[in-house]
Amino acid sequence: MPEIPAADFVLATTLRSGQVFRWQEQQGWWYGYLGDTLLKLRQHDGRLSYETSDPAFPPHRLTRFLALDCDLAAILRDIDVDPHIHRAILRHDGLRILRQEPWECLASFILSSCNNIARLTGMLNRLARRYGAPVALNGFSGWTFPAPDRLARAPERRLRALGLGFRAPYLRAAARCWCDGAVAVDRLRQGAYEQTKAALREIEGVGDKVADCVALFAFEQMEAFPLDVWMLRVLQQQYRRRRLSPRRLHAFARRHFGRYAGYAQQYLYHDARTLAARNEGGGRGSSSLPQVSLRETIPGESIHPPSFASRCEAKQNRGVH
């Protein structure tokens, strides 16, 4: 069985940190995809054992995907600028930002909007089963993620039937864009962050947040700082930046953390989510992060404004019957 060195790295933390959604652990092995290759990984003693469905799969492709060629310690030293990020680093050291296949990354994060990871995983797997290709490795079998031209041709109602909801037309539009060659994929890795993000935002259905995710997780733009509801809460509560619009929060975070802001984001994001999970068992709203909305909670105020999602539903219900 092939192996590669994997120092300063924690596979499980990395794969569970919300960058990828179709990897799963089974009997001590992690199964997932890199492009059309099915991979099987296990970490032990600072090394990584792996098998693949592709006999010609070169080891350096795995090294690249897992970003094992990066000096993680140096990156973490660079972003370790305050007590909050320091705590997150101590808790999740070994988490690395992957280098994903751009198309699957883009599609995944388009579908992530107003969604939770469990359901997103289901949506992606249903898409793969319906439009992808079967692939197997030892006892494990699955489907590769569909190429963009397959999804560009898929009727919107078929996509909706897979449970994509209002994201279906966004995904289709992005698939068309991708096929049309409207996206200069090769350039996105090279250029400056602003250029990459602007190019991604040209795609219909891609806004600030998804563009930052794809820039960071697929195009090695380490200063990209995806600002989702979790990070909004972190910045508002831990960093006491209330009353700032999302735009200004984003600018603050990039300034505060610098050239590896994306790494800081990922550590803070993962820390907030695992903290929330830890608090599930205990009190209800007693945990530090949940319950606060986009805009503001005034210190000492007992009433929280309604969250984004509940406001969405209130609107909907009003229109019913």
Added chain:
DNA sequence: CGCCAGGTGCTGA
């Protein structure tokens, strides 16, 4: 059963 989920595009001020 109600709350929430790694948002985006459009509109009007």
Added chain:
DNA sequence: TCAGCACATGGC
């Protein structure tokens, strides 16, 4: 530049 709104659905 920013707030408010519609958009659909299921996991927990």
